[in-house]
Amino acid sequence: MTDIITTSALCKKYGEAMSVKDLDLKVPRGVVYGFLGPNGAGKTTTMKMILGLSKPTSGTITVFGKEMDRNNRLSILKDAGSLIESPSYYAHLTGRENLKIISTLKGVPEEEIDRVLKIVRLENQRDKKAGQYSLGMKQRLGLAGALLGNPKLLVLDEPTNGLDPAGIQEMRELIRSLPKTFGMTVMVSSHLLNEIEQMADHIGVISKGELVFQDSLKVLHDKSKSSIAVRTLNNEDAKAVFQRNGIMCREEGAFLLLPELLDQELATHISHLSQEAIGIVRVEERKKTLEEIFIELTGTAVSL
Known part of the structure; x- marks a missing residue:
């Protein structure tokens, strides 16, 4: 047992x-x-x-x-x-x-x-x-x-x-x-x-x-996997570039959210944006906290 x-x-x-x-x-x-x-x-x-x-x-x-x-x-x-x-x-x-x-x-x-x-x-x-x-x-x-x-x-x-x-x-x-x-x-x-x-x-x-x-x-903890947030001067065109190169992303506010990528992969995809003359404003890693996961699960903020 x-x-x-x-x-x-x-x-x-x-x-x-x-x-x-x-x-x-x-x-x-x-x-x-x-x-x-x-x-x-x-x-x-x-x-x-x-x-x-x-x-x-x-x-x-x-x-x-x-x-x-x-x-x-x-x-x-x-x-x-x-x-x-x-x-x-x-x-x-x-x-x-x-x-x-x-x-x-x-x-x-x-x-x-x-x-x-x-x-x-x-x-x-x-x-x-x-x-x-x-x-x-x-x-x-x-x-x-x-x-x-x-x-x-x-x-x-x-x-x-x-x-x-x-x-x-x-x-x-x-x-x-x-x-x-x-x-x-x-x-x-x-x-x-x-x-x-x-x-x-x-x-x-x-x-x-x-x-x-x-x-x-x-x-x-595995539910809190990282994602990459990218903000550009033309998110619509940037999204098309990412998708053309096999990277699915979604919009969240002023950012495009990408799946977790290796550093070399991310560098390659960012260079693709530069080649298309798309201005890159910010690139940051995001990870859900356990608190955010619990809010998703329960709809209620669990005390820290």
């Missing part, structure tokens, strides 16, 4: 509103899978259904090769950890005491607590009341609870939300290390393009409840 999570035609309807529509996710084993989309796109709803916290309107969910249903839910969750929305904690208890409650509920040996506190770098704050923790420390405490029992799958919903830049960097590095260090598969959601780009190996993009892209991050 190469995919640890798969969904087929997954839908969730609230009243007349379709929150998730015909979602076909494939989360490969042993990667960080970035689940990216604008706020309200259906990310949290999808994660809740994957964990059995919300019942799908239709469609199927398979985790660890088992269908997520009433019969399999507990056996699936034994090998999964999660942090959905805000972390829960008892403010009057210490960090360690909060994790003791979770370890008891999970049936995990108490010595696991110190191990996960070290992973999330809270070992020096374990005897401090959780109510006195900073937001970043509370997020890490929630992650520590999810890591108890060494789960095979970790589902994290916006784990960097509200953190300062240092906290974001720390959380990002921690998440990035989990597959390699502990063999975990991590599914992490975010509305922040920059976050997902720096954490994920594979990516799924959701917009208005529908999956608009799913593949490796490399494939997404």
Whole structure:
């Protein structure tokens, strides 16, 4: 089995509103899978259904090769950890005491607590009341609870939300290390393009409840191939010269856009314009940013 999570035609309807529509996710084993989309796109709803916290309107969910249903839910969750929305904690208890409650509920040996506190770098704050923790420390405490029992799958919903830049960097590095260090598969959601780009190996993009892209991050980067923009004093004649020499181009504003060319090829075609006495004003290389690609995919600017 190469995919640890798969969904087929997954839908969730609230009243007349379709929150998730015909979602076909494939989360490969042993990667960080970035689940990216604008706020309200259906990310949290999808994660809740994957964990059995919300019942799908239709469609199927398979985790660890088992269908997520009433019969399999507990056996699936034994090998999964999660942090959905805000972390829960008892403010009057210490960090360690909060994790003791979770370890008891999970049936995990108490010595696991110190191990996960070290992973999330809270070992020096374990005897401090959780109510006195900073937001970043509370997020890490929630992650520590999810890591108890060494789960095979970790589902994290916006784990960097509200953190300062240092906290974001720390959380990002921690998440990035989990597959390699502990063999975990991590599914992490975010509305922040920059976050997902720096954490994920594979990516799924959701917009208005529908999956608009799913593949490796490399494939997404390949969509941003370069083009050459040429501006001349007579674009109509220049376009005819390019096409006569086998180069298809299109107009965009005051420029002609050519496909990516080798330097020698471009130099040859520019010389053809000079031979035709067509004045060349500007030649520049253009490359779509990931932000521009996401706007094309979702129709919405994804936060940087």
